[in-house]
Amino acid sequence: MREDKIEAYVNELFKSAPDNPQTRELEEEILTNTLEKYSDLLRNGKDEEFAYQSAIAGIGDVDELIKEYSGDSGEIVEAESTPIAVVEPEEEKKPKTSLHRIVTLIMWCLIFVIYLIISVTTSAWMFTWVTFLIGFALKFVIDGIFEIHNSKQ
Numbered sequence: 001m002r003e004d005k006i007e008a009y010v011n012e013l014f015k016s017a018p019d020n021p022q023t024r025e026l027e028e029e030i031l032t033n034t035l036e037k038y039s040d041l042l043r044n045g046k047d048e049e050f051a052y053q054s055a056i057a058g059i060g061d062v063d064e065l066i067k068e069y070s071g072d073s074g075e076i077v078e079a080e081s082t083p084i085a086v087v088e089p090e091e092e093k094k095p096k097t098s099l100h101r102i103v104t105l106i107m108w109c110l111i112f113v114i115y116l117i118i119s120v121t122t123s124a125w126m127f128t129w130v131t132f133l134i135g136f137a138l139k140f141v142i143d144g145i146f147e148i149h150n151s152k153q
Contacts, residue, residue: 002052008033009056017066026065100146104139111135139140 014027034055041051096104111131119128 002038002048003035005052006038006055007031010034013062014066014112016094021066023066026062030059036088097146097150101141103142106134107142108135111138 010027011030013030014023017023017027037058038051038055039113040046041054041102046054110133115128120129122128
């Protein structure tokens with residue numbers, strides 16, 4: 001489960017922090033908030049990897065907080081700098097609709113048949129591969145049309 005990875009990540013952030021009630025409380029609060037965010041994302045239908053990356057990205061840099069909460073007597077203790085790689089999760093791609101898949105499949109079948117017909121009749125095999133480039137261009141046009149149509153819904 002990713003909860004263990006989140007806990008290990010937060011523990012790693014605080015491994016060089018002074019051991020006092022303030023930093024332990026801060027660590028526990030960050031861990032609790034991160035686990036809640038992770039659980040909320042899972043409940044909202046996000047996959048585990050997306051939820052994990054989003055929750056971890058929400059932590060940010062804790063070094064300043066550790067410095068702020070590190071001293072019992074008001075002294076500021078310098079904590080080791082912990083590099084944090086903030087990974088912005090990619091937008092989830094919506095799955096293609098059945099109609100979209102069917103149209104794309106028919107288009108590729110037609111492109112292949114056109115390629116064969118042109119190649120066999122003209123014997124210009126070295127030039128007819130261009131039909132596949134045209135096919136890729138058409139695929140992007142079809143994808144764009146479906147994306148526009150889906151965004152309007």
